[in-house]
Amino acid sequence: xxxxxxxxxxxxxxxxxxxxxxxxxxxxxxxxxxxxxxxxxxxxxxxxxxxxxxxxxxxxxxxxxxxxxxxxxxxxxxxxxxxxxxxxxxxxxxxxxxxxxxxxxxxxxxxxxxxxxxxxxxxxxxxxxxxxxxxxxxxxxxxxxxxxxxxxxxxxxxxxxxxxxxxxxxxxxxxxxxxxxxxxxxxxxxxxxxxxxxxxxxxxxxxxxxxxxxxxxxxxxxxxxxxxxxxxxxxxxxxxxxxxxxxxxxxxxxxxxxxxxxxxxxxxxxxxxxxxxxxxxxxxxxxxxxxxxxxxxxxxxxxxxxxxxxxxxxxxxxxxxxxxxxxxxxxxxxxxxxxxxxxxxxxxxxxxxxxxxxxxxxxxxxxxxxxxxxxxxxxxxxxxxxxxxxxxxxxxxxxxxxxxxxxxxxxxxxxxxxxxxxxxxxxxxxxxxxxxxxxxxxxxxxxxxxxxxxxxxxxxxxxxxxxxxxxxxxxxxxxxxxxxxxxxxxxxxxxxxxxxxxxxxxxxxxxxxxxxxxxxxxxxxxxxxxxxxxxxxxxxxxxxxxxxxxxxxxxxxxxxxxxxxxxxxxxxxxxxxxxxxxxxxxxxxxxxxxxxxxxxxxxxxxxxxxxxxxxxxxxxxxxxxxxxxxxxxxxxxxxxxxxxxxxxxxxxxxxxxxxxxxxxxxxxxxxxxxxxxxxxxxxxxxxxxxxxxxxxxxxxxxxxxxxxxxxxxxxxxxxxxxxxxxxxxxxxxx
Amino acid sequence: xxxxxxxxxxxxxxxxxxxxxxxxxxxxxxxxxxxxxxxxxxxxxxxxxxxxxxxxxxxxxxxxxxxxxxxxxxxxxxxxxxxxxxxxxxxxxxxxxxxxxxxxxxxxxxxxxxxxxxxxxxxxxxxxxxxxxxxxxxxxxxxxxxxxxxxxxx
Ligand code: FES
Ligand code: FES
Numbered sequence: 030x031x032x033x034x035x036x037x038x039x040x041x042x043x044x045x046x047x048x049x050x051x052x053x054x055x056x057x058x059x060x061x062x063x064x065x066x067x068x069x070x071x072x073x074x075x076x077x078x079x080x081x082x083x084x085x086x087x088x089x090x091x092x093x094x095x096x097x098x099x100x101x102x103x104x105x106x107x108x109x110x111x112x113x114x115x116x117x118x119x120x121x122x123x124x125x126x127x128x129x130x131x132x133x134x135x136x137x138x139x140x141x142x143x144x145x146x147x148x149x150x151x152x153x154x155x156x157x158x159x160x161x162x163x164x165x166x167x168x169x170x171x172x173x174x175x176x177x178x179x180x181x182x183x184x185x186x187x188x189x190x191x192x193x194x195x196x197x198x199x200x201x202x203x204x205x206x207x208x209x210x211x212x213x214x215x216x217x218x219x220x221x222x223x224x225x226x227x228x229x230x231x232x233x234x235x236x237x238x239x240x241x242x243x244x245x246x247x248x249x250x251x252x253x254x255x256x257x258x259x260x261x262x263x264x265x266x267x268x269x270x271x272x273x274x275x276x277x278x279x280x281x282x283x284x285x286x287x288x289x290x291x292x293x294x295x296x297x298x299x300x301x302x303x304x305x306x307x308x309x310x311x312x313x314x315x316x317x318x319x320x321x322x323x324x325x326x327x328x329x330x331x332x333x334x335x336x337x338x339x340x341x342x343x344x345x346x347x348x349x350x351x352x353x354x355x356x357x358x359x360x361x362x363x364x365x366x367x368x369x370x371x372x373x374x375x376x377x378x379x380x381x382x383x384x385x386x387x388x389x390x391x392x393x394x395x396x397x398x399x400x401x402x403x404x405x406x407x408x409x410x411x412x413x414x415x416x417x418x419x420x421x422x423x424x425x426x427x428x429x430x431x432x433x434x435x436x437x438x439x440x441x442x443x444x445x446x447x448x449x450x451x452x453x454x455x456x457x458x459x460x461x462x463x464x465x466x467x468x469x470x471x472x473x474x475x476x477x478x479x480x481x482x483x484x485x486x487x488x489x490x491x492x493x494x495x496x497x498x499x500x501x502x503x504x505x506x507x508x509x510x511x512x513x514x515x516x517x518x519x520x521x522x523x524x525x526x527x528x529x530x531x532x533x534x535x536x537x538x539x540x541x542x543x544x545x546x547x548x549x550x551x552x553x554x555x556x557x558x559x560x561x562x563x564x565x566x567x568x569x570x571x572x573x574x575x576x577x578x579x580x581x582x583x584x585x586x587x588x589x590x591x592x593x594x595x596x597x598x599x600x601x602x603x604x605x606x607x608x609x610x611x612x613x614x615x616x617x618x619x620x621x622x623x624x625x626x627x628x629x630x631x632x633x634x635x636x637x638x639x640x641x642x643x644x645x646x647x648x649x650x651x652x653x654x655x656x657x658x659x660x661x662x663x664x665x666x667x668x669x670x671x672x673x674x675x676x677x678x679x680x681x682x683x684x685x686x687x688x689x690x691x692x693x694x695x696x697x698x699x700x701x702x703x704x705x706x707x708x709x710x711x712x713x714x715x716x717x718x719x720x721x722x723x724x725x726x727x728x729x730x731x732x733x734x735x736x737x738x739x740x741x742x743x744x745x746x747x748x749x750x751x752x753x754x755x756x757x758x759x760x761x762x763x
Numbered sequence: 764x765x766x767x768x769x770x771x772x773x774x775x776x777x778x779x780x781x782x783x784x785x786x787x788x789x790x791x792x793x794x795x796x797x798x799x800x801x802x803x804x805x806x807x808x809x810x811x812x813x814x815x816x817x818x819x820x821x822x823x824x825x826x827x828x829x830x831x832x833x834x835x836x837x838x839x840x841x842x843x844x845x846x847x848x849x850x851x852x853x854x855x856x857x858x859x860x861x862x863x864x865x866x867x868x869x870x871x872x873x874x875x876x877x878x879x880x881x882x883x884x885x886x887x888x889x890x891x892x893x894x895x896x897x898x899x900x901x902x903x904x905x906x907x908x909x910x911x912x913x914x915x916x917x
Contacts, residue, residue: 102861102898230857237862238853238869239845240798240838247797255792280764280781316801317781317788389802389810389863389897438800438863439897470803663857667903671860674899697807697895705891708901710884 078202080164081210082135083113083157090185090199092119095129097136098146099410100233101440102671103727104664105146107232109154111660112147115224116158116217118182119198126232131412131432139434141410142445142540144628144725147660151722159214161205168204169196219658219720228663233436245407245435248395248465254283256456256464257319259309259328260476263690264536267333268307276311276326281318285311285326288455290448296421300414303478303537304448310456312464320469334535336690339482342507342534343380346484349505349530350378358514361584362524364490367499371490373563379487379552381753382684383507384480384541385694387702390438391473396453397463402429403454404463408437408444415447419454441675442540446478474700475692479685480541481506483548487556490524495564497522497575504549505530508538511545513591516626518557520583520590521575536687542675543728546627547735548753551680554623554736559749567612568622568740569605573598592626596655599717600624600633603653607715608635614744617641618648621740625733629724630656631717634673636709636737640745647677647709647738652730654714657721665726666714672730673712678703680735681755701756767827771796772840782828787811789827790837798838798866802895809894812867813837819874838866841873849873852911860898868894872908880912 074087084094094110110126129136138149162182169187170177173194180189188195236243261267273285288310291297297304309328313319368374394407403423409415412432420427437444453466468476483506490499500522504511514527541547561571578584579594601624604610614620619640624633633653638645652669659665682701686693694700739750750758765782768775771794778793787804790796790813802810804823811822814836841847849872859865868891875882875890882890887908896904 102859102863104860228857230854231859233862234854234857234859235845237859237865238838238850239841240796240866242797244800244863246801249795249797315780315784315788315792317784317792320804321781387897389800389808389861389895391801437861439861441897467801470805667857667860667900670902671899674901675897678899696805697803698805702895702897703899703901704893704895705901705904706888708899710902712902 074199078206080161080202080206081157083154084117084161086198086202086205088199088202090197091123091125092117092198093125093127096126097129097139097150099139099141099412099434099437100128101141101410101437101444103141103146103668104231104661105141107229108147108660108664109150110232111224111229112151112154113158115222116155117162118184120184121224121229123185128434131416131434133413139413141440142442144630144727144729147726148629148722148724155216156214159216160211163211163214164205164208165198165201167208168201169194172201172204225658225660226662229661231664243436244390244438245395246390246393246438246467248406248435250395250397250463253395253463253465254312254314254460255316255319256310256312256453256466257323257469258452258466258472259311259323259326260305260472261330263330263336264477264687265332265334265336265690266330268309269329269331271309271326271328273326276322279318279322279325281314282322283312283314284460285309285322286459288452288459290452290455291422295418298414298418300411300445300447301418301451303446303539304451305476308452310459312456312460316467337534337536338688339382339686342482342532342687345532346380346482346505349532350484350486350503352530354528354530358512358527358529359519360526361519361522364499364501364524364526367524368488368490370492371498372493373491374488375560375563376486376488377556377559377751378484379555379751380484381482381548382686383482383536383538384679384683385474385685385700386441386443386478386541387474387700388437388439388441388443391470392443392449392468392476393466394450394453395463395465396450396457398423398454398457399461402431404431405450405453406433406435407450407453408435409447409450410437410440410444411447415450418447418451422451423454423458441542442544443478446539470697471695474695477537478539479536480547481509481538483511485511485549485552487553489556489560491560491564495566497560497564499524501526503528503530505532507532507534507536509545511549513545513549515589515591517579517592517597518575520585520587521579521594523584525584535690542672543627543731546625546728546732547676550623550625550627550732551735551739554625554733555739555750558621558736558740558743569601569610572601572624596631596717597624597626600631600653600655603715603717604633604635604651607653607713608651610635619645619741619744621737621742621744623733623736623740625729625736627732628728630654630726630729632729632733634733634737636734636741638741638745645742645745648711650709650712650734650737652712652714653717654726654730655717655719656726656729657719657723659716660723662716665716668726669714669730670712672728673734674703674708676731676734677709677738678707680738680753681707684754765828767830769827769830770832770834772836778827780827782826784827785823786813786825786827786830786835787822790822796837796839800863800866802864802867807895808864808867809871810864810867812870812894814870814874817874817877819871838870841869847873848914849876849907849911852907852914855910856903856907858900858903858907860900864894864896864898868896868904872904872911876908876912876915880915882908882912
């Protein structure tokens with residue numbers, strides 16, 4: 030066992046009255062596979078005892094575990110409590126999960142983003158469980174007058190063999206709650222885990238399949254009205270005027286008015302990026318009435334900055350890539366002289382469009398603002414930051430602001446930016462009534478905060494033996510300079526140069542699932558494939574040679590390199606074995622391989638396309654992952670599958686384009702998302718079992734799959750794919 | 764505004780709404796049945812799928828005035844205890860990620876399986892193609908549908 034000090038955010042382990050309760054929809058782990066029997070329902074305890082901020086124990090041994098982080102579909106609401114439960118030693122079927130309240134004094138980083146919930150939460154969650162177990166054991170030791178070190182805990186039962194004593198958690202709960210919080214606790218050895226590493230079904234599953242009101246958009250409160258917004262039709266336009274008289278008298282419409290979402294002195298957080306500061310609000314009794322009013326209302330807009338176009342963005346990015354930066358992001362050796370010496374030089378440019386997040390649940394937020402306090406509920410990945418902005422905008426101390434975190438119908442980064450929460454607050458304040466702000470799909474898709482548009486140019490030099498001797502990369506993006514200069518193949522090539530540029534645009538951009546990686550991985554991995562071919566080498570062998578170099582004799586200071594070549598090579602070897610990769614192509618099947626590291630996790634993939642159909646179809650994807658300890662394999666695989674389908678879908682079909690500042694796609698009739706028929710037939714995932722502390726999984730499977738797809742498409746069609754979405758290059762899959 | 768008497772999940776309910784109001788908003792705003800979801804409002808995503816009689820329809824395209832005597836079933840009324848074979852199969856496969864599209868997926872899948880209890884993979888894909896899942900749970904949905912077909916045929 031590992032002895033560990035509980036100084037880590039110690040306040041979390043002190044007793045607190047902060048545990049939420051009544052009226053919430055609970056996630057019952059023991060309901061996850063079936064309907065409760067009457068016996069189970071009566072298992073709700075008569076009394077709960079707060080042990081610490083993460084958990085309370087009922088008089089019958091049921092345990093409620095708080096899930097601290099927002100749930101966007103990454104399944105933290107199941108996997109984070111699993112970690113607590115394992116250290117506590119409770120039987121998972123006796124666990125109830127509740128969404129924790131927003132309280133960053135006791136819970137750490139209550140944020141969904143960067144695939145960091147598990148990695149950052151890991152130690153604290155373990156300590157929460159271990160501390161509670163320690164207190165239960167102390168209570169038993171005191172009751173039985175035995176040595177605590179002789180006591181064992183298994184599946185909610187505390188036993189002392191020598192004295193023949195045993196008790197359930199429920200029997201000891203009230204006493205345990207009075208025990209001092211230990212200064213240090215023992216954590217389990219990784220091979221003693223009995224919940225971590227096992228398949229556990231989503232605790233909200235039964236609520237999802239029966240249509241329970243879990244999501245922000247489902248919120249219904251007494252006296253609540255519906256609010257909608259109208260935002261400018263183009264980037265570069267701003268509100269001028271409107272005549273709302275006739276619309277105000279439409280049935281059910283309560284008010285129509287312009288709002289200043291932020292005031293000049295509002296302290297904005299990074300999460301307010303992409304805000305549109307002046308909007309028109311429509312408030313009414315029902316959604317349909319608001320939608321009708323929205324259509325009928327004539328708003329005048331005026332130009333406030335340039336009206337940009339996709340063509341213009343493309344030209345500007347190309348221009349940037351034709352310049353040289355005065356300060357390269359990284360420089361090893363001398364690429365110019367290496368290219369002169371090279372036997373072969375290859376240069377290729379890749380591009381990708383803006384993308385909308387398109388969470389299935391459009392943006393929405395509930396707000397009830399009075400002079401005394403402000404209540405909020407809704408889907409937000411960054412509740413802590415929203416709370417800060419709200420405090421400043423409403424001129425209210427944070428203590429008077431309460432934000433509940435609803436389940437989210439998808440995040441993908443979009444809900445990191447909570448401007449809709451501020452809009453809801455301002456509208457509620459104006460109406461002096463509770464409102465639920467709901468975006469239409471059109472509002473949602475044309476509002477901005479897009480994945481930036483990118484271009485990257487790679488140049489590689491090979492010597493006569495097919496060794497990579499020079500690598501020059503130039504990356505550019507809208508409001509984002511794209512490159513991670515210290516990632517592979519930095520450190521594996523003697524002569525390496527990375528230059529990056531950012532193009533300022535008024536089309537707003539933000540983090541989109543696996544920011545930057547979501548483009549640069551596919552481009553880099555497709556380029557490597559082409560370079561390996563030019564070198565006459567198998568693409569896996571070629572990469573392994575480079576990792577070997579980075580392991581044995583890294584270029585530059587090794588600590589500068591932002592990846593571990595051993596783990597990187599590990600996933601490639603694993604996927605090679607699982608997919609039976611031997612470099613040969615079977616009849617009717619085209620194969621591509623790819624590997625990438627991001628969000629602290631390593632992923633390698635092999636993708637098979639069936640080529641005997643009218644258009645190529647993804648038949649199978651093998652995915653090898655090193656994310657350290659896997660908390661919940663069933664859920665982890667779900668994330669991997671989702672990332673793969675997401676990556677294939679967006680690289681193949683999706684794009685947002687602009688004319689005169691206007692988004693050219695407003696809904697799913699022309700903005701194409703991947704559908705059932707186009708999804709891979711089968712995805713198989715494999716994990717490297719190394720006992721390393723867990724890392725992220727919400728994002729890492731997405732970036733590399735685009736490279737694997739491009740490489741397989743080349744084998745299938747004989748044509749390399751440089752520009753996303755690939756469908757514009759006439760390679761329809763599915 | 765007009766009065767409509769609707770048969771929803773086996774109960775008769777009265778609403779007083781604009782006759783053009785899509786059933787999606789009658790369900791969500793007026794009958795407080797929020798299990799049926801809004802995704803696009805233009806018949807592209809399937810999130811709003813309900814049963815009209817035995818058929819899966821998109822409630823965002825179904826004006827309340829067109830419903831008449833026909834019965835409507837929503838996700839809340841698919842089964843009394845959440846134990847319809849399709850729901851059971853969804854639990855078994857742990858299909859959902861965010862879960863938002865799943866009511867629509869389940870309603871479409873259950874109507875489809877009623878018509879075609881032993882579908883092939885291609886038939887499943889064709890039948891389900893109108894339901895977008897932004898989280899990408901398509902492979903699990905397909906497995907769950909096959910699973911449900913064997914549960915109900917057992
Ligand atoms: S909301 Fe009806 S199909 Fe999308
Ligand atoms: S599970 Fe999230 S959209 Fe389908």
